[in-house]
Amino acid sequence: MDSNHQSNYKLSKTEKKFLRKQIKASHTLLRHEGIETVLYATQSLVVANGGLGNGVSRNQLLPLLEKCGLVDALLMPPNKPYSFVRYKTTEESQKAYFALNGKEIEDDLGQKIILYLNFVEKVEWNELGLQTLPPGLMVVEEIISSEDEKMLLKSINWAENTDNRNVQKSLKHRRVKHFGYEFHYENNNVDRGKPLPGGLPYICDSILEKWLKEGYIKQKPDQLTINQYEPGHGIPAHIDTHSAFEDEIISLSLGAEIVMDFKHPDGVTVPVMLPRRSLLVMTGESRYLWTHGITPRKFDTVQASKSRKSGTITSDVGDLTLSKRGIRTSFTFRKVRQTPCNCNYPLVCDSQRKETPPSFPESDKEASQLEQEYVHRVYEEIAGHFSSTRHTPWPHIVEFLKALPSGSIVADVGCGNGKYLGINKELYMIGCDCSQNLVDICRERQFQAFVCDALAVPIRSESCDACISIAVIHHFATVERRVTALQELVRLLRPGGKALIYVWAMEQEYNKRKSKYLRGNRISQGMKGALSSNTSVQGLFVEQMSDVDSQDLACSVPSNDDLQEKGCNSRKVGNSKLPIHTNRTSFHSQDLLVPWHLKGNPAKDKPVQPFGPDGSHDPGPVFHRYYHVFCKGELEAACQTLSNVSILQNYYDQGNWCVILQKV
Known part of the structure; x- marks a missing residue:
């Protein structure tokens, strides 16, 4: 042309x-x-x-x-x-x-x-390096013949039980049979006093005896769970309860291959290929410390080489492709433990863990003490490690800050390591946080920040054009204190000023991020109208980071009438102890303690080392943070109790309920 x-x-x-x-x-x-x-x-x-x-x-x-x-x-x-x-x-x-x-x-x-x-101009990709199987993990290929596979699959009668020798259930995404003992998914345990009649299927006896003789297993199991998975389904990341079963847990994969993800508390993830007719044996560290799970999807990323074998999936980006999943049936064998677990991982062992969760606070004084012990003190201890995991700004928060007029005065209440303080150079931003160590990190990065209580921020009333409160309000232990924190944000705003608030959501949408590269996220109608049409960050990627930390991924009833009407049907905590959340699983209680596995040097901003000095995985100390996770509508209802406030938007953003309000 x-x-x-x-x-x-x-x-x-x-x-x-x-x-x-x-x-x-x-x-x-x-x-x-x-x-x-x-x-x-x-x-x-x-x-x-x-x-x-x-x-x-x-x-x-x-x-x-x-x-x-x-x-x-x-x-x-x-x-x-x-x-x-x-x-x-x-x-x-x-x-x-x-x-x-x-x-x-x-x-x-x-x-x-x-x-x-x-x-x-150039193509660069940071390889993940050579990965090895988690310690104590073994995959044995072709452990049985094709004939034995057919025989085992044929032996499963998914029709209605008639002999009472097993318990059959249809879960949301799979069919399940239990033999020997029923596995109770509500508490991840078995009732030792109620064995099922008949024990394990006779067809398994000769196979188990052979594995014992050949040294693949060291003890004969007495509990079997058979799962049948349709393509696209999986299992949440979990650790088999220490006190429920002995060290050795084995799983036979039949019908189709699958990739199972193993994850260490420090964040190291190892995808492991389980070929058809292979046996997975978990002992030691891989059994007690690493979570294992299967991501719900219809395709797995695998080696493109035709000679596909078990082991870790490498990061060789020149030899990866997709493998379509088929119907997979797993036989998982365990031996029920009759005595308490005495493994080498007491910090994550339910038999050895000595920490007693605190009771739900019944007064403002008790709530303050709970927050001091399980929020303020914890963040002081984990500040450096916490900061190393908080480096990627969230697109919708960036949108909010970049849409503010040049010269606006903005307060970040609960600023953490200050990752949002430098987003928009045209704003005058100041941060505050209860953690001295996190504020020190902000200052080292040349940001303006100071230590204060989010319930009493020492900033003049009506002096801010905008405020943000990201993952803060959920750390307050009573509905009254959460409302007070919201009132404090409104107090700082001038008339017409806006506040953006994020809190953790009870309704975590795990493994539902199916949006295409340029298709955008599924967001509320209110949010759709608010986002700029020319934004380049409106949910374009499949994997957007969540402020629910990579470690955290896993209802007390508000006393306020409005919150009860618009909150959730939640169970009362009362005087019971607060439950300890299992990371990377769904929330089962609104008020809980969330573990943080500290890694590396606790000094602030030091790089995190996933391995101990001897090359082994070091779990490090575990701290517990108090959270009140919000049900749908609860944050909005709390904001509606405030005077002189108009709610502009409320939406869900990858694990968080979010509100933008304006002072009128």
Whole structure:
């Protein structure tokens, strides 16, 4: 196209729309992943929407790219909704850029997506390094023959029980049978005094005896749980209760392969391939300290090599693809423990844990003491480690701060390490927090911050244009103290000023982040209207960070009548002890203690080391933070009790209930 023709050329509406989306994809890659695109042609392209993280396999993408030229490399990072392709020549990459940009394809689930390609100067990917199986974990391939597999699967009668030898249940996402003892999911335990008649199925006797003789297991199990999983279903991350079972837990995978994720309390995650007819044996650290779970999805990220074996899934982005799940049946054998557990992990052992949870506070004084011990003191101890996990700003909070007029005075009440204090350089922001160590981190980063109580902030009334309170209000132990904290935010605002408030949600939507790369998050109608149409961060990625910490992922009744009407149907805590939450599981109580596993040097801002000096995994001390997690409508109802306030928006943001209110 010559210059005269180019100057007279006008883009159509469709072309303008596509260009906006392509630019948005480029901005999103830079903001979230640090991937910088260029406007001139190179040999390498980044393909937005064409990644393992949004259902596009290597076998699907590679032939499409090869139609445009000789592909030198196709790099598909695990769990990311984009990939990189490098061609032999720049001419070939240009051909792909024009031929495939805006091309609509179907992912492996049959959903339509649109590819957006941009040139990149260089392709870099930080490999995760060589991963090893968690200590004490063993995977034995081809532990049984195909004939034995067929025999075992055929022996399962999923019809109605007639002999009372087992307990059969249909859970939400799978069918289950228990033999020997019924496993109670409500407390993750068994009733030792009520064995099921008949013991384990006779068909298992010879197989177990063989494993004992060959040394794969050291004791004969007396409890069996059979689970049947449809594609797309999984199990939450968990640790089998220490006091319920002996050290050795084994699981036989039949019918289909699966990837099981093991996670250490320090955050190290190891995906482990369990091939069909393989035996998983968990003992020691892998059994007592690491959680294990299966992410609900219809595809697993696996090695593309045909000789697929058990073991860890590497981070070789040049050899990863998707594997469609099939119907999997697992036989999990355990031996019921008759004496208390005396493992080497007392801090996470229910038999050895000596800490007694505090009672629910019945007065303001008791609430203050609870917060002092289980909020203020804990954050002083974990400040450095906590700060190292708080580095990614949340898109909607960034939106709020960047939409404020230049020169606005903004208070961040409960600022933590100050990650939001420098978001918008056009604002005058000041932070405050109850933790001296966190405030010190803010000051080291050249932010204005001071120590104070969020119930009595030493800032003049009506002096702020805006306030933010991110993951703070849920640390107050009574409804009255939570309302007082909200009133204090309103007091700081001038008439017309706005406050943004985030609190943890009781209704954690685990494993439901299915939004496509440019499809946006599912948000409330109120939020949709408030977000700017030209934002480049409106939920474009599948994996947005949650202020529910990676460690935390797992109802007391408010006394206020309005909260009871609009809150949730919750059970009273009364004088009972507060429950201790199991990390990375759903919440079962509104008022609870959430464990924090401290790693590395507790000095502030020191890097966290996941291993001890001898190379072994060191669990480190465990601290417990008090939380009141909010039910749907509860935060909004609390704000409605305030005078001179109008609620502009309320919405759910990846594990949090959020409100934007305005002082009128």
